[in-house]
Amino acid sequence: MTIIKTSGDPSGESQPGTNKTSKNKPKQEVTHSAEASIEDVNEQANRRSSLLSCQESNSDLRSDQAVRPDTLSEYIGQSRLKTMLSMSISAARSRGEALDHVLFYGPPGLGKTTLARVIANEMQARIHLTSGPSLERPRDIIGLVHQLEEGDVLFIDEIHRLSRVAEELLYPAIEDFVIDLTTGKGHATRTMRLPLPKFTLVGATTKAGMLSNALRDRFGFVCRLDFYTQEELSAIVARTAGILSVKMEAQGVEAIARRARGTPRIANRLVRLVRDYGQYQGAEVIDGEMAARALDSYQVDALGLDITDRKLLSIIIDNYDGGPVGLETLAATIGEDSDTLEDVWEPFLIQSGFIQRTPRGRMATPLAYQHLSRPLPQGLQGRLAAGEIKQLDLFQ
Numbered sequence: 161m162t163i164i165k166t167s168g169d170p171s172g173e174s175q176p177g178t179n180k181t182s183k184n185k186p187k188q189e190v191t192h193s194a195e196a197s198i199e200d201v202n203e204q205a206n207r208r209s210s211l212l213s214c215q216e217s218n219s220d221l222r223s224d225q226a227v228r229p230d231t232l233s234e235y236i237g238q239s240r241l242k243t244m245l246s247m248s249i250s251a252a253r254s255r256g257e258a259l260d261h262v263l264f265y266g267p268p269g270l271g272k273t274t275l276a277r278v279i280a281n282e283m284q285a286r287i288h289l290t291s292g293p294s295l296e297r298p299r300d301i302i303g304l305v306h307q308l309e310e311g312d313v314l315f316i317d318e319i320h321r322l323s324r325v326a327e328e329l330l331y332p333a334i335e336d337f338v339i340d341l342t343t344g345k346g347h348a349t350r351t352m353r354l355p356l357p358k359f360t361l362v363g364a365t366t367k368a369g370m371l372s373n374a375l376r377d378r379f380g381f382v383c384r385l386d387f388y389t390q391e392e393l394s395a396i397v398a399r400t401a402g403i404l405s406v407k408m409e410a411q412g413v414e415a416i417a418r419r420a421r422g423t424p425r426i427a428n429r430l431v432r433l434v435r436d437y438g439q440y441q442g443a444e445v446i447d448g449e450m451a452a453r454a455l456d457s458y459q460v461d462a463l464g465l466d467i468t469d470r471k472l473l474s475i476i477i478d479n480y481d482g483g484p485v486g487l488e489t490l491a492a493t494i495g496e497d498s499d500t501l502e503d504v505w506e507p508f509l510i511q512s513g514f515i516q517r518t519p520r521g522r523m524a525t526p527l528a529y530q531h532l533s534r535p536l537p538q539g540l541q542g543r544l545a546a547g548e549i550k551q552l553d554l555f556q
Contacts, residue, residue: 227400227428228274230281236399237392237424238271241383245275248381249282258311259283260380261334261361263319265368267507269425270385272364276315279362287313292321301329305339310357319363320370327375334361334378387422387511390414400428401446406435411448419455419464421508426464433458463512463531470532472505473514476524477534484521 229235232242232249245262252259259279264272273289280287288307295301295316308314316322322330333339337356342349363379365371376382388396394417401408416434420427437454438446446454452462459467475493476483491498496505506522509515514528529536 227403229278232278232282235274235278236395237388238385241385244381244383245279249279253283258358259360261378262381262383263363263376263379264383264385265365266385267387267423268366269423270387271424272385273315273317276313276362276364279360280313283311283313283360285311285313287315289315291317292319295326296323298325298329301326302339302341305333305356308357308359312357312359313362314359315362315364317364320365320367327372331374331378388424390417393417393420393422393424393427396424397427397431400431404431404435406431406446407444408446409448412446412451415448415451415455418462419460421464430455430460465531468505469509472509473524473528473532476515476522477529477532482537483523484518486521490522
């Protein structure tokens with residue numbers, strides 16, 4: 161695959177990769193970027209600095225190029241989604257047509273970008289990579305779509321952040337494969353409709369609710385990516401270890417998968433950290449004990465909680481008697497803004513049952529008390545005895 165990266169214009173240097181060819185043209189990957197906007201800078205500042213962040217770091221970007229699957233058969237997990245895509249891709253190829261437009265949504269780190277690359281590989285087409293914030297002006301959209309060739313895949317990450325002007329320019333391109341150009345001013349205004357080759361738009365977003373109905377309805381497939389099971393993460397960890405030439409026993413694979421928060425990106429990151437720890441310790445094979453010691457040294461506990469998660473739970477329990485405590489009060493105590501707390505810190509703790517979000521504020525659950533080895537307050541003990549809530553077994 162030939163990788164062509166561009167910054168602001170379509171020209172760029174190509175870098176060699178694996179040799180994959182289509183029937184008529186080499187498989188290419190084109191990346192389009194623009195200068196960071198103010199929103200990008202603010203978002204980067206709010207991102208959690210953590211081993212367990214779902215956001216892609218520079219080291220993830222470099223390493224994931226080697227471990228990304230290229231085909232649906234190599235892709236692990238999301239079995240229902242894979243079956244649907246396999247049928248549609250097979251049918252489109254048999255007809256000699258481009259695949260219908262696809263929208264992937266779900267939490268970060270679950271493989272939306274990887275699936276876009278897989279679709280391009282399966283369709284034997286070039287892929288153009290860009291993101292919503294980089295398409296601010298009409299000329300950005302026009303320049304991008306005019307580089308497309310028949311059957312190409314256009315991937316727009318964070319598509320919910322497209323500007324209104326860019327979104328409206330895309331409507332005819334998506335639906336009728338044409339683009340409307342306006343020239344001149346006043347009485348000299350002229351509108352031209354230029355045809356485009358048939359292509360496949362693949363959009364990805366972590367916030368499907370922020371997409372307009374008009375844009376969402378133009379996708380033929382709208383697919384949600386779910387968190388991965390323990391078995392699927394174990395298969396991903398084993399595959400990544402094999403690619404990175406890391407000898408790892410089944411117990412070591414399981415220890416990493418259990419702490420990966422259901423997210424492949426975190427699983428791959430933890431594999432690299434465990435590899436470094438094992439190499440430092442002089443271990444030739446990573447067993448369960450070695451993997452556990454490595455992750456403990458990075459302060460990642462048996463359930464995938466890091467020091468920031470445990471700090472948040474401890475503050476709710478120790479400072480506010482388990483809650484309820486308001487979001488603004490909690491953010492002031494921790495020293496973070498409320499948006500970071502709500503968007504970065506809380507989601508995993510709520511999904512895993514450590515925190516309960518109520519109209520009165522955040523409350524620690526019995527699982528949080530159990531995990532931090534804190535005695536349950538009388539109120540929770542009474543509710544447990546009455547059967548209103550159930551005590552959870554951490555390792556069931």
